[in-house]
Amino acid sequence: MTSAPADIPQTLQDLLPKWAHFCLYAGRFVEEELGIDLDGRRVLVGLSGGVDSTALLLVLHYLSKRVDFTVGAAHLDHQLRPESAGDAAFARSLCENLGIDCVVESCDVARLAEERGVGLEEAGREARYRLYAALRESGGYDYVALGHQLDDLSEDVLMRLIRGAGWPGLSGMPGYDPLRALIRPLLLIPKSTLRAFVTHVGTGWREDASNADPTMTRNRVRNEILPLIEKENPAFWQSVARLWRIGRVEQDFWDGLESGACENLDNTRLKSLHKAERLHLYKACLDRLGPGQALADTLFKLDEAWREKRNSAVFQFPGDKTATITASGVVFSPKH
Template sequence: MSVPEFLPLSLQELLPKWAHFCLFVGRFVEEELGVDLEGKRVLVGLSGGVDSTALLLVLHYLSKRADFTVEAVHLDHRLRPESIDDAAFCRDLCAALSIRCAVETADVAALARERSIGLEEAGREARYKLFASLRESGPFDYVAVGHQLDDLSEDVLMRLIRGTGWPGLSGMPGFDPARGLIRPLLLLPKSTLVAFVTRLGILWREDATNADDAITRNRVRNEILPLIRRENPNFWQSVARLWKIGRIEQDYWDTLTANPCEILDNQTLKDAHQALRLRLYKSCLDAVGPGQALAETLFKLDEAWLEQKVGAVFQFPGEKTATITASGVVFGSSH
């Protein structure tokens, strides 16, 4: 049996150390993510790996105290013959905790072929599509996923490699309001989750794709991160700190650019520092429609505005434009 016969069912039955650990997660969700779970319905994305297993357990224990509902969903990716055992494990675990568990299947390999994308991306797409549909039909207030501090470290490195600016560089958000997504374990190292689930006597499932070096993320995880941890064994603390600063500054800039408009007049731009001007351009472009504005083009736009190159037009992805006019910078769509 992967799930022991007698599993603690409440915070009180846990060792004090692990009860505190659960309460830490609760405080993180409330204080850092600004999410109040009381009276809410939460859907947990359960792969059967150690992260989502820990997540389900923590939220289950917290739910008894803070009065919210936890349900789980497992998506069978059908990529490995053992995936049927993953689903069985998820069912067993949920049964032991009296948690409702939906098991769905998706042909991820077919999706990857069809869309000409990688298996990892196809799997993610299938999962988040399922989460979104269940969130609506549930209905659920939040979808909780098991990303932890090791994932965040990888994410920060991937973003650095890819060339993400600030504060995006500080990593994935802990709360994504548009998708109702929360990541309660984001500042906890995987080793802590392993210790917690091990202590409960649960034999979680290993995700075999993690060993596949063909995937950039796995090369970052298996080759680059170990070298970085050799230089600084507390690298994960650096990442957690950077994430916190990033969240605060994201909120700061969001506050200052909360009212994007179709025209930024010269006076507004003159009163603004270049750092703010660049963010104002970006927020106005975001309001026009989808498509990420490149930092280089934003720099050029600002240079042109400084030189008052009236008539100059800048193209941005998503067929969006910014035009220097006599009265300011005008944003629009070129289709």
């Protein structure tokens, strides 16, 4: 369908109690686990028209009438599939029926990918995030809400494991990314629940055929590896949700360590720290210097060089950042 039916529940009270509770659960997750108070805020939903972002728009729409915040939507037509105009039409009509502002833009993602020399998935993400950032500016939005859910998180954890993430990175994507003002209110909810919810509300949604494309790593993880894992443990999604929670708590703990300035990484301070603390601190100082993920192996080598007092040893990190061992400690430098 390219237009969403108009006769859908308009408030929490119009929903079956279990689905009203479901919306309230998502609201509590944002408040308690992400630490975000939406009261009086403006939230932009990244709306592809798929079941996840449709569910997200609906959940926030129902919550917004209770908590008093404003919901807007943004749809980017990637021009990659013949159905994409239909996706845009669906997004527009869904928002219209709910009385939600919706911006639809278009981008030749295939050309962008070629220009940048990156994959379609990455180019699409880049284009969307650029649109969201522009609309935050022009539309005065405080947060950008994305429809990632627990199946996405499971894939993400597996992909991070495969690529060789450290900890707490291995526990998956954050629910709140302050740098880009992103929030993921549905992150601990299985996709099957979102499907049941949208089915109940009755708006319908658009299927994304690219999800079945086996040339994308993500789809191979989703369609080949995850089903084997879920055969071993049908409650694997619970394992992932638990790991995510542990990761958030520990990330917060290590973030607290950073409070000391990175300019001041002298030997006295470094010697007072446990190796685990030093490794997290190195990473935090590098992250502050700009984009580029520090590799755990290089951090280990840096710490070894510091312990062995290998003065003048220089370590290169992605993003052209460097760390140098000096007589008085470790000095981090940005790209020059």
